[in-house]
Amino acid sequence: MRKADEQGFREFAAANAASLRRTAYLFCGDWHTAEDLMQSSLMKMYLAWKRIKDLDNLIAYARKVLLRTWLDEKRRPWRRAEQRDGELPDAADATVDPDTTSAKLWARELVHTALLQVPPRQRAVLVLRYFEDLSVAEVAVAMGCTEGTVKSQTARGLATLRTIVEKLDNSSGRVAS
Amino acid sequence: MSEQEIREGMLLAVWDEPPLDFDPDTLIRRVEQKKSRRRALVAVGVATAVIAVASFALPGLLPRDRDSQLGAETQTSAAPSATPSTPDRRRHQKIGDALADRLQRQRPEFKEVYGSFNWSGPGLKPEMPLQPVSTSQDSDDLYGFVYFTDAIGPTALLVTTGSAISPGQLCNSGTALFCRDVRQNDGSVVTEAEFRDGSEVVKAVSMRTFVDGRRSVIISSYSRNPSTGNGIRQNIPVGVDVLTALTTDSVIAWE
Numbered sequence: 001m002r003k004a005d006e007q008g009f010r011e012f013a014a015a016n017a018a019s020l021r022r023t024a025y026l027f028c029g030d031w032h033t034a035e036d037l038m039q040s041s042l043m044k045m046y047l048a049w050k051r052i053k054d055l056d057n058l059i060a061y062a063r064k065v066l067l068r069t070w071l072d073e074k075r076r077p078w079r080r081a082e083q084r085d086g087e088l089p090d091a092a093d094a095t096v097d098p099d100t101t102s103a104k105l106w107a108r109e110l111v112h113t114a115l116l117q118v119p120p121r122q123r124a125v126l127v128l129r130y131f132e133d134l135s136v137a138e139v140a141v142a143m144g145c146t147e148g149t150v151k152s153q154t155a156r157g158l159a160t161l162r163t164i165v166e167k168l169d170n171s172s173g174r175v176a177s
Numbered sequence: 178m179s180e181q182e183i184r185e186g187m188l189l190a191v192w193d194e195p196p197l198d199f200d201p202d203t204l205i206r207r208v209e210q211k212k213s214r215r216r217a218l219v220a221v222g223v224a225t226a227v228i229a230v231a232s233f234a235l236p237g238l239l240p241r242d243r244d245s246q247l248g249a250e251t252q253t254s255a256a257p258s259a260t261p262s263t264p265d266r267r268r269h270q271k272i273g274d275a276l277a278d279r280l281q282r283q284r285p286e287f288k289e290v291y292g293s294f295n296w297s298g299p300g301l302k303p304e305m306p307l308q309p310v311s312t313s314q315d316s317d318d319l320y321g322f323v324y325f326t327d328a329i330g331p332t333a334l335l336v337t338t339g340s341a342i343s344p345g346q347l348c349n350s351g352t353a354l355f356c357r358d359v360r361q362n363d364g365s366v367v368t369e370a371e372f373r374d375g376s377e378v379v380k381a382v383s384m385r386t387f388v389d390g391r392r393s394v395i396i397s398s399y400s401r402n403p404s405t406g407n408g409i410r411q412n413i414p415v416g417v418d419v420l421t422a423l424t425t426d427s428v429i430a431w432e
Contacts, residue, residue: 010201017199022191031195039204046208106186115187130180131187161183 009049013042016059020066026127027070029116037073041066063132064142067124074120114164122157129154268430269294269319275429276323276336283419287325292336294321304403307350307382307395310339319394322404327414334396334415335403338431341386341393344368354378361425364388369417381413383420387432394431396420 017038024034024041044065045052055061115123121143128139129150136154140147273292281290310318318340322333344366348356351372359367365388372380379400386393398415402408423429 006205010205013201013204014199017201018194018197021197022194025191025194026187035197035199039199042201042204043208043211046205047212106189115190126183127187130184133184158180158183 005049005053008053009046012058012062013046016062017042019059020062023063023127023132024066024070026115026131027067027120027124037066037070040073041069044069060138060142063128063134064144067128067142071120071124109168114161114168117164118157118160122153122160125150125153126157126161266294269321272319272336272429272431273321273323275426276423277325279423279426279428280323280325280334280415280419283422284325284327284415287327289331290323290325292321292323294319294336304335304397304399304406306335306337306339307347307384307397308337308339308342308393310337324404325414329410329414330408332399332402332408332410332414333404334398334420336394336396338392338394341391342384344384347382347384347395351380359421361385365425367421367425369421371413371417377411378413381415381417381420383417383424385421385424385431392432394424396423 020041021031021034021038024037025031028034028037041062045062052058052061115126118126124143125139128134128142129136134142136147136150139150143150143153145153270292273294275292277290277292281287306320310320317338319336319338321336323336324331324333326332344356344358347368348370352374354371354373356368356370359369361367366386368382368384368386370382370384371378372382377400381398382395384393384395397403398413398420400410400413424431
């Protein structure tokens, strides 16, 4: 690869690595796996950089690669997912506001417990729509499906997520809105 | 749970993300290493495939006939002497076929004429050759029979090539009716002999000693089938004239 192209990739990777890792985290619920997914996606992009470097929306392409990488990874039969059957002990942090902490803990639970129970493709649609703030058309491009499929997957994903959150709220005493 | 709550929840979920230790250069280095590893793997795979294909294809591509040029070159370089290092059964079979063909021409009334020199029996039996003959894998000596059926029944001629014996040894191998040397045009000497047992001729022999004087061919006709020891008859089926015609036939590649 030419030096100029390599420099272009270097800049793109440095600028978008964190964002891609966050998206990957919401897909898989684990920061280590998210980092692996982000790196694998960037490696694939590096190999294809000569061909893709002039695309209009490179970050959209990167999201697409990330999504495909994650779905491929999930399909691998030898993949061993971590069993999350343990609970970390609560540690009090005196430096933060209790209300904020409660909201963050709930958000973490939303991701770790509720979002991870949503089927993978529905989860991907929810993350791309509500975390990445992509339009239906953009999500359709990233998912490689029609806009109608994106809408139906979003509706189903939301319904599933609400049901799970409702169950969680009932068990923890929180009132679902 | 509203869509806005989901948005906020997701944003809060990544709030405590661990610090990112990402170096694009390291990633590029890893990709380049992976590429070179893949290239090496492909090269090894291709080399293995080429070797495998070559190992299967080469024996088929090389000439099978030892009389061909390549075979002759190999033979010359491996063993400078006239004797090949391995038995050439195909050459023996060619001699057998040629003998059968020439005998059929000499005696058209014979039926089922064929030669067989792939002797695999224990030792040289039932008929011991007059000359030293080796049946080992390394020897070019020949021991076999030309089978045929005449008016009396099936019988055979014993054919051997091996180390030459002297005419005297041949003449003294029985009670000779006659034993004579006949010099040929090519310089070789043919010894013809007939032997009797009482008043009956029991064996006719024609021995041609090759020009080098070290090896000879002997064809013998018996009053019994030399390949079985049975089938005794009153007269030998073929006389020395026919036997000499065979030992001196230039069509047959004796040497």
